[in-house]
Amino acid sequence: MYAQLLTAARQPLVAAELPPPRPGPGQLLIAVRACAVCRTDLHVLDGELAEPKLPLVPGHEIIGTVVEQGEAAERFGIGDRVGVPWLGWTCGVCDYCRRGQENLCDRARFTGYQIDGGYAELTVADERYCFPIDPHYGDVEAAPLMCAGLIGYRTLRMAGDAQLVGIYGFGAAAHIVAQVARHQGRRFFAFSRPGDVAAQDFARSLGAEWAGDSTAPPPEPLDAALIFATVGALVPAALAATRKGGTVVCGGIHMSDIPSFPYRILWEERVVRSVANLTRRDAEEFLALAADAGVRTETVTYPLAEANRVLDE
Ligand SMILES: [Zn+2]
């Protein structure tokens, strides 16, 4: 099968012809129809996430159809369309798994990082971590739901019942979260890189009541802030924009260092927290909610052979 392969960090992907993978017990062989590109792919390629299997087929926002079932795999039939997310395997027995925090599993394995992913014609996935995809979505349109959507949703969930949400970094995750937040009756403000008028206009088109520079104070204090950009300096900026008792949630897997800041902007019971990975429960909840809310995704399609160009952009 044709694949784009990472052979070492900080090297371009190379086109390769690999033997077709075989599904083991409980696994599915999936013909990949679309695989979205995630910021995390860049962190893997850059070596900021330092423990990939090598060589590696990256890609963890996979939509495909089942072409073969491994032994005892019975959740899906041949021809079924499934989505494969970042969380690829958990142990089920560690303290975290037992407490419903499988996203923090000590031995978790991730798609397109420790498990070959979707930058290929075929992929193999554990069926317990695959999800049916609502027929209203096209393959390409559904792909960003599998990570930008899922992690975005978990990030929003960590904001609790916040009514006014500030979204920092208006990219893939944010444009999905904005639609979910609106559907849930929340209000939102959008913060972009200073002067990024296009991002601010895009946010307004999705219902942002206010959109402005991340350095600007919002017109009213936020109940919660969600940070999707990888810039650590946004943490104190978001804290300063958040009301007493509010929460700042960092949705990324990697961020530049957070500069020191005065205690007074954290005081009054403000909370800073991060989000790591996803649980299967997040995926089930979010995929149902996305279909219900009619969440749409904006995409640009490229052939797999041009993966390096997309990652450069
Ligand atoms: Zn575990």
Ligand SMILES: [Zn+2]
């Ligand atoms: Zn991702």
